[in-house]
Amino acid sequence: MTKRLQRDEASLWRSRFRAPILSCVQLASSNPSRGLVCLNKTGVFQLYAWDLMREALSTLTDAPEGVMHGLISPEGEYVTYFQDNQGNEIGRLVRVPFHGGAPEDLTPNLPPYSTFDYAFSPSGNVFGILLAKEGLFHLYCINLGPGGAIGAPRLIHHSAQALLGLSLSFGGEIVVAGSTEQREQLHISLTAYDTTSGNRIATLQDGAKDTLRGVAFSPISGDFRLLASTTRSGVERPLLWNPRTKERRDLEFNEIDGALLPVAWSADGRRLLLMQMNRAVQQLYLYDITDNRLTRLTHPSGTFGPLGGGTCFGINGDLFFRWQDATHPAEVIILDGKTGARKKSALNAGPAIPARPWRSITFQSSDGEPIQGWLALPEGDGPFPTILSIHGGPEMALTECFSVWSQAWLDHRFAFLTINYRGSTTFGRAFQEKIWGNPGYWEVEDLAAAHTWLVREGIANPNQIFLTGWSYGGYLTLLALGKYPALWAGGMAGTAIADWALAYEDSADTIKAYTDAFFGGSPVQRPEQYAASSPMTYAEQVKAPLLIFQGKSDTRTPARQIEFYEKKMRSLGKTIEVHWVDAGHFGIAAQVKQLILYQERMLQFAFEVLEVGGNQSGSLAKH
Known part of the structure; x- marks a missing residue:
């Protein structure tokens, strides 16, 4: 394997991070010649007005911490977004004209x-x-x-x-x-x-x-x-x-496996765009409401969306989508509005940089439940040191996507696996709701089962598997390190939760209401469950070194509870390193230079752990 970090500024992993990322796109529903794009071509995510007829982008925002979401008005005259203080998600909605101007409250x-x-x-x-x-x-x-x-x-x-x-x-x-x-x-x-x-x-x-x-x-x-x-029916149906x-019409389509998600109306109100999600693989359909006809579109494989507002029905009925797969970064492509065939690229952020493919895998968890995941392997023969990546949410499903993070690990000859653990969406109601009221338990069981599968398949060395994740994935990284300490070589977490009750005290009101519903009560009503689901409870059992990146102004995963966790870990003699960033939950990932620093430190951290593991006389510094 590669024994050291690739520090060359021209290395592929750095080049992928520096390449512009197209994070979202919308078309104005009644004027699809105008659109909204979120792009980080300056190194920070900002909003851009997209004039499709002129094929031109113009800057709408220049916030130092970035702006990662907005909404274009139906006629395309204004763009609305949320303005807060350093990403703390407490602020107010403002709008700017499509052609630019000062924000209006x-x-x-x-x-x-x-x-x-x-x-x-x-x-x-x-x-x-x-x-x-x-x-x-x-x-x-x-x-x-x-x-x-x-x-x-x-x-x-x-x-x-x-x-x-x-x-x-x-x-x-x-x-x-x-x-x-x-x-x-x-x-x-x-x-x-x-x-x-x-x-x-x-x-x-x-x-x-x-x-x-x-x-x-x-x-x-x-x-x-x-x-x-x-x-x-047990799975989502339109x-x-x-x-x-009070009239209701269910569109059941029992012949289609998995979830079938409603996406959008056509401009004439005659057709519906639907998306099948079966084992994290997408398939688009058009449904004609008047003649009850469902048409399967013959589009490229990969991931379409998310839409984030607006419409995907463009001029002349063509379909506009943000599309990507494991080897192609996100771009806007145009699909034929009748067949789904790819017509052309309407907007891309730059030339593709070589990348390794992903493939879908399935294994059984501790209770026999099938768990789907995406595996990518570096060149050469295994077993490899391996990254087990954990998506956030938990209410999402990870589909095949272009991940600069995964490709950086693959460049350094780590295997990469990410899984759709219990709680992920589109795998059925029972699968998603299994974790409600008892967060963390089944997700960690699924991670432990992934470890077993990686070793059994000869992909990973059993003592060289690292956990990593952000947000809810960061939370599960900390929890798994404490609940199954013998399995993991190390953990790397961002914007994590270590103590649910402390986090609750400092969270925004939106997050408190969600947490109440997620746990089935507040920390006062269910103190034992909040403790059982908190990594803080298992800090004494942690054996592996831990690296954390946390935002100082985050109101989803607040700073104070990580400060307490770090203090407790240090008092127990554990190896923990915390990097504090002047940003909120999403702003922490808005700047390219910061993302490169995160990935660089994670690579260094992993190599340090592996070096210590291969040299019994070595020691990893307790930062």
Whole structure:
């Protein structure tokens, strides 16, 4: 194997990090000649207006800590994004004109808040916001008039339980919000409200263990059908619901395996774009509502999305997607709107840099549950030192993607495995909800089973397997080091949780509500479970060295609980190194130069551990 870090500035791993990354793209739904792009071509993620006719990008933001998400208005006149203080996710929504200008506050009379979701009506006349402040979730609507006029926010609904996801009808008459009110844990129902009076129009609920998610209203004036999904069958399936008439139409498609996710309406309201997710592999379909015809599209393999708002139906009905696979960085490609065949690339961040492929694998966990993962191998014969990477969330599924992190490890002749552990989405309701109320237990069981599989298959040396992850993946890195200390050579975590109860005290209101639902209660209500799920509880058992990167202004995985964890680990004589960054949860990953420093230190850390492991007289410094 490569015995040392490749320090050459022209090395492939550094070049991949420095190559611009296209993180999201949207088209304006009623003016698809305009779009919004998030790109880090300056070394920091910023928002750019995309003029498709001129094939030109123009800068909209220049925040030092970066801006990683925004929303283009349906007519393409404005771009809205959240402005906070160093990524602490407490601030306010602002907008800038498509052609640039100073940010304009959309809610000047509201105190600072945190928000999970905001959306436009398809006609662009009403803007909806879900925000959290003072321990409550609030649903507001704002009228948007001609000439850029902004109305005063109207409070439509508020709740002590989490409100998650919102959709507005074409003319802004109705807003539908997802809610955990009168539901168990994170199960969601949908409630429709009149945006003028605030009166409740209708509520859609399935069984006590089912979850409904709204996606988008029809783009046709006077058509009040909402495209949504339900887990009633055990996997996600699309449906159409009209809250005015209470009519519901389930689109079950029992012949399709895995989840079938609703994505978008066509501009004429006649077709739906659907995405199958089966064992973390995507397949797109078009469904004609009028003649009940489902068409499987013949598109390239890889990952499409995420969309992040707007539309993917472009001019002349073609489909625009952010696409990538393990060997091709993200770009915007155009697919034929009838067949799905690739037509051309509409926007790419630069030439591809050589990369190793991924392949899908499956193994059994401790209880026999099949676990899917993605494996990549370096050149040569194994066994190899191996990186077991853990995605964040946990509510996501990792599909085949271009990962500069994985390729850096592969360049240095480490094997790389990432898994969709219990709690990941699109593997079925039971799989996702297995961890609810008991976070950490089954996820760590799946990681331990991955260790067994890697060794049995001859891929990894049993004493040279490293854990790494960010956010929820960072949390699981710390937890697995304490619960199965004999398995791991070391751990590398970013934006991690070490103590759920301490983190809860310092979290934004949005995160507190989510955590309540996730655990089935607050730390006061379920103290034993919060302790059982916290890495702090198992600190004494940790044997492997640990490296952590943490943001000072993070309100999702706050700083104080990591400070306490570091102090406890040091008092126990454990090897721990913590790097503090002046950033929040997402800003910590917004700057390319920082990402290179993280990866460089992780490579150095791994080589130091391996050197000590191969030299009994050596010692890894306790930083």
